[in-house]
Amino acid sequence: MISPCTLVCSIDLKTGYCFGCGRTRDEIAAWMDYTDIERRALMETLPARLETVERKPRRETRRQRLMKERDTA
Numbered sequence: 001m002i003s004p005c006t007l008v009c010s011i012d013l014k015t016g017y018c019f020g021c022g023r024t025r026d027e028i029a030a031w032m033d034y035t036d037i038e039r040r041a042l043m044e045t046l047p048a049r050l051e052t053v054e055r056k057p058r059r060e061t062r063r064q065r066l067m068k069e070r071d072t073a
Helices: 025-033 036-050 062-072
Strands: none
Touching: none
């Protein structure tokens, strides 16, 4: 089964799209129920969607936290 998932599962609050793949929560939840034709059609829209996300992580990453800890030590 094809999937656009990049294992970056975090939703942009402004657009409602996943930062990694560009799908909405509902689309991610229903992915297994879609036909191959529906999946391919949706995947064609994802590059344009990804252009609209802010690309800023909503939460602090482990790397950022470790860097902060190192800098304050």
